[in-house]
Amino acid sequence: MPYLSTPLDAAFHALSDPTRRAVISRLADGELPVTVLAEPFEMALPSFTQHLKVLEASGLIASEKRGRSRWCRLERARFDEAAEWMAAERQRWADRFDRLEAYLDDTHKDDDEHGKPTGPLGA
Amino acid sequence: MPYLSTPLDAAFHALSDPTRRAVISRLADGELPVTVLAEPFEMALPSFTQHLKVLEASGLIASEKRGRSRWCRLERARFDEAAEWMAAERQRWADRFDRLEAYLDDTHKDDDEHGKPTGPLGA
Numbered sequence: 001m002p003y004l005s006t007p008l009d010a011a012f013h014a015l016s017d018p019t020r021r022a023v024i025s026r027l028a029d030g031e032l033p034v035t036v037l038a039e040p041f042e043m044a045l046p047s048f049t050q051h052l053k054v055l056e057a058s059g060l061i062a063s064e065k066r067g068r069s070r071w072c073r074l075e076r077a078r079f080d081e082a083a084e085w086m087a088a089e090r091q092r093w094a095d096r097f098d099r100l101e102a103y104l105d106d107t108h109k110d111d112d113e114h115g116k117p118t119g120p121l122g123a
Numbered sequence: 124m125p126y127l128s129t130p131l132d133a134a135f136h137a138l139s140d141p142t143r144r145a146v147i148s149r150l151a152d153g154e155l156p157v158t159v160l161a162e163p164f165e166m167a168l169p170s171f172t173q174h175l176k177v178l179e180a181s182g183l184i185a186s187e188k189r190g191r192s193r194w195c196r197l198e199r200a201r202f203d204e205a206a207e208w209m210a211a212e213r214q215r216w217a218d219r220f221d222r223l224e225a226y227l228d229d230t231h232k233d234d235d236e237h238g239k240p241t242g243p244l245g246a
Contacts, residue, residue, distance in 0.1 A: 009139050016135035028215040083209040090206055092151040
């Protein structure tokens with residue numbers, strides 16, 4: 001699927017489902033065997049493991065066989081990558097508003113120095 | 124589509140495509156008419172507007188007709204909602220490691236107070 005071609009594509013796709021987000025939340029408290037991880041979800045195990053496969057393919061979780069159980073854990077690097085993309089965009093936005101505010105402050109100071117503005121709002 | 128049923132589902136789905144993330148980045152610098160917004164993307168306009176529709180349906184952007192142009196802008200509330208979900212999970216994770224560290228510190232202090240541990244690692 002070409003639209004899942006980059007790590008960020010796959011990470012955000014994995015996060016676009018409430019079951020998968022709930023799995024992330026549960027694993028944030030610590031690693032768990034699949035059977036225990038599945039308990040709170042009212043879902044057949046094959047459907048649940050399908051969600052785990054999407055999460056694992058995205059790099060957001062990893063799993064490991066230990067004896068007769070498969071254990072799942074969060075993979076922090078991929079999650080951080082997605083979170084940092086979002087944080088960077090928010091920062092970009094905040095910077096834009098800071099510049100806008102600085103511009104408006106300057107404009108206002110000019111008004112104070114040179115008398116009332118002559119535009120329609122100041123008439 | 125039931126799997127796009129919550130606002131967060133739709134927001135993360137919208138973010139799972141590189142073109143749509145690039146649109147978000149461009150709009151973080153300010154609102155733009157669709158024709159200008161489309162310029163850097165090597166894509167037929169109908170495909171591009173399809174991406175805009177996904178973004179608008181997710182609530183991440185809004186658009187408005189002004190004269191003969193349609194202008195797009197970011198909708199901060201929905202973006203913040205998604206970013207805050209991610210920040211909350213990271214915090215949960217950080218808290219877990221803080222607790223683990225505190226536990227290990229305590230265990231180590233006990234070792235210092237009561238002599239060397241008698242387990243296999245301290246033997």
